[in-house]
Amino acid sequence: MDDRTSSSTSVHDFSTWEPVLRLLRDSGTREPTASRPLRVAGRIGRHGWSLPLRRRTTPPGRAAQVEDMREETEAVERVRHALADAGVDDISFTTRMETTGEAAVRLLARSPAVESGLGAHPGALLLVEGAVAEPWRRLPDPVPAAVPAPSADPALLERTLRERLPDAVGATEAELAHAQERLGVPLPEELKALYRVTRSRWEDWADDPDAPQRECVAVGFDLFPLDDLYIADAASRPCPWRFAAMEAVVTPPDAAVQGLVGSPGWIAFGDNGGGDRLAIDLTPGPRGHVGQIIMIGHEENVGACPVADSLTDLVMGRLNERRGGSNTDGPPAVGHVNIRSLPGIEAAAHPGLEVLSIGVWDSEPLSLAPAMGLPRLRTLTAYPGTLADPLEIARLTALEYLEIGPAEWRVLLDAGAVPRGLSAAAVTVHGSEDVLPVVSVANEILALWDRPRIIQTVVRGDLGPRGG
Structure with missing residues (x-):
């Protein structure tokens, strides 16, 4: 586990997070129930934030005013000041709030080996220190x-x-x-x-x-x-x-x-x-x-x-x-396979293909067989559920970047088949996917390269009953 107990740093104090938690509970999309605690995730940074709030609509004909977001801004500012004091640019979090008022915030500290992602989800995992994508290594002819x-x-x-x-x-x-x-x-x-x-x-x-x-x-x-x-x-x-x-x-x-x-x-x-x-x-x-x-x-x-x-x-x-x-004197070096672009991997495959992106797909999952042996294929991204056999990835020996869903990563991790030539990787998620399983997979991938993991800290407290 990469959990740590709360420290005395203000960003780890429940009082720092209490106004944000109240907003998420009282202005959220649903109320917690005895059988279904409220779970939400977000991100707060020194230069912006992302919170799943149901905000008030402004009256017809009137633009949004500063006053309309005052409560949210003041709640967030308390966290942002704590981040500044701790020298932290931003932090992701997940919460669990009970109908009794008990609340837990799991803070996900940014690893230096992880780029920013969407919402609370981690971005790309930097597996090799200082590595950059191939186009950034290319010199002029x-x-x-x-x-x-x-x-x-x-x-x-x-x-x-x-x-x-x-x-x-x-x-x-x-x-x-x-x-x-x-x-x-x-x-x-x-x-x-x-x-x-x-x-x-x-x-x-x-x-x-x-x-x-x-x-x-x-x-x-x-x-x-x-x-x-x-x-x-x-x-x-x-x-x-x-x-x-x-x-x-x-x-x-x-x-x-x-x-x-x-x-x-x-x-x-x-x-x-x-x-x-x-x-x-x-x-x-x-x-x-x-x-x-x-x-x-x-x-x-x-x-x-x-x-x-x-x-x-x-x-x-x-x-x-x-x-x-x-x-361009030939087929494109970047191939997009999805319901609106190329109709399959066969249509994308050629010796000069460098990037294969598999997006939303409404037919049978795809085999990577047509991409085997392509000498320049360095990037594979695949939307969750689009691959017939994730283990075929292990046969793409030139990959430097791989982005697939949590289930596909699970297959590779369990089989010990994660390509070790990767310089970076990412876990593709659907928008509402639970953050914690994704973080767990990301930390397993980082561990294979002995890179700094995403540290989780749990902060607990009591909000009291709703409306109290």
Whole structure:
């Protein structure tokens, strides 16, 4: 067991949880009975919470007000303050409340080897310290024939910007050299030309509040200060395993930009004002230019869009219309088998398949036989009940990520057939599934890799009778 008795820490005091428990009991979806105690689960974090409450509806024509959630907010704040005092970001919990008023809260402390999940359920289990999904390990392919665009003109760029920003403070050669040393790559000549005109530091604008806006108009985007340039490699674009494992890196032969998570040749230097990063691309795709400008979307995990053939073009407003390649030269690396997509595993299977996702399925459970021997199949996710024989998973020898239901994990665990090449895993659950059995399965999986388990602490107390 991974249970521990209550400590003196305030997050483990019943009084800390009592207001939340009363809300869950008095405003919940049902009342406890003598034969059926009320069991609910939730999560409270320092930046948000998820509680299964039946909230009051607002009168027609009136928007929700702060006062409408005051009781809930005050109850949650007591727990959040305790989390802050304990240095804990969030905590999941399950409760059991009797009709007599007796209550027990089982706190599920986040393991450093477990990512956040939905509600109280654990997220992905990190079985190998520091491991990342394969797309985050992918480096750019060499494109020896790539050259700068004919439009790249550092002298024209610098001259134009000096005309637009005559009073700007530019970077010195020493500052440019320091930036290169910090980044570990030489700055492209166009980028040097830009920063020789303006280093874009706030202290340079202390007496001119309109200077930032003038600079944005002059260059056409929000320019980072020279000190904030960074390499937009894969590590700069973190993603939870549950999503990262479902991605695939593909670069079509007609692509201007390589379909990477990030690259040591992507130097981020600005923002479009909406959270998307602008970068100079020194590792272009087969049809791209060295030094082209790309946009790294904040809503995507992989890839970037070409914006301009050069920094000169970008500042001059000469944007291109290319949107990457369209010829994938083969079947997709990610196969979705479900009632609305591919009609079976046979339709998804091919030597280049990297990710197999089996979703909602209304026919007979599926055999994994068509996927046996696929050399690049690294991710398997399967909705509970969709696999005819979970033990077939053991024959998928290249898996690094596996996400299946509790029953399927139980079969593998009991047979000693959990693939030991996994770097991460997850337990798929239906929305209302009991949290504790899922945590138990997760802890068994973590134990196989000797990873930190999810610690459970039980806090008990008495709420008194309802309405009392």
